[in-house]
Amino acid sequence: MLPGPNYIYRCPLCDTLYSKYSLMSGNTFGADFFSDGRYFARMLPEFPIITKCFECTTIFWLDKTNEIGSYYWGEKINKEWEEAFNADFLTLNDYFLAFEFHLPRTIKQEIYIRKRIWWKMNDSIRFKEELPAYENENQLWSDNINKLISLLNSGDDDEKIIIAELHRNLGNFDTCKKILDSIANPKYDWLKKAMTKACKSKNKKVFQLKK
Numbered sequence: 001m002l003p004g005p006n007y008i009y010r011c012p013l014c015d016t017l018y019s020k021y022s023l024m025s026g027n028t029f030g031a032d033f034f035s036d037g038r039y040f041a042r043m044l045p046e047f048p049i050i051t052k053c054f055e056c057t058t059i060f061w062l063d064k065t066n067e068i069g070s071y072y073w074g075e076k077i078n079k080e081w082e083e084a085f086n087a088d089f090l091t092l093n094d095y096f097l098a099f100e101f102h103l104p105r106t107i108k109q110e111i112y113i114r115k116r117i118w119w120k121m122n123d124s125i126r127f128k129e130e131l132p133a134y135e136n137e138n139q140l141w142s143d144n145i146n147k148l149i150s151l152l153n154s155g156d157d158d159e160k161i162i163i164a165e166l167h168r169n170l171g172n173f174d175t176c177k178k179i180l181d182s183i184a185n186p187k188y189d190w191l192k193k194a195m196t197k198a199c200k201s202k203n204k205k206v207f208q209l210k211k
């Protein structure tokens with residue numbers, strides 16, 4: 001794992017500073033992979049691209065607009081940068097709030113947020129193996145999934161595999177199988193097999209992948 005630069009961002013409302021690490025390279029050796037595309041890799045951690053200010057609760061993108069500089073490990077930096085807070089991931093509620101504040105300005109940003117909402121909602125199954133809390137909020141769950149399906153590119157194998165999984169989560173097993181059958185890229189063969197098996201047993205929940 002090779003560290004990249006550390007970036008410093010400024011909250012656009014109250015000027016509080018935040019820092020974010022980055023990686024030049026990493027790997028997914030020993031990682032846990034899930035059918036919804038989420039993975040947990042010690043050697044390839046993910047960093048947030050949107051965060052919330054502790055001081056004023058503003059939600060903002062960790063992008064060029066709010067970036068004020070960067071430095072490498074070992075480089076001498078000023079006290080202000082040294083004391084910057086670590087930028088954290090948003091909570092499920094905050095991802096929904098990001099839509100209320102009209103933060104996604106591009107399709108890519110909307111896909112990023114909708115995917116995190118989907119993953120966060122799947123986490124209750126992933127980690128606790130119990131009925132998800134959103135069973136009571138079925139509309140939020142399915143609305144998000146349907147919007148995500150409409151945003152993804154149905155002509156691209158990398159996105160088709162996600163669309164198929166989204167349909168499986170909704171219980172649309174026939175649609176899921178049809179999409180899986182249309183994916184030509186052989187790198188997805190083992191994943192197609194695992195998802196087809198889940199469809200056959202009418203399992204719509206996220207599951208851990210075992211190669």
Ligand SMILES: [Zn+2]
Pocket residue numbers: 011012013014015016053054055056057058
């Ligand atoms: Zn702030």
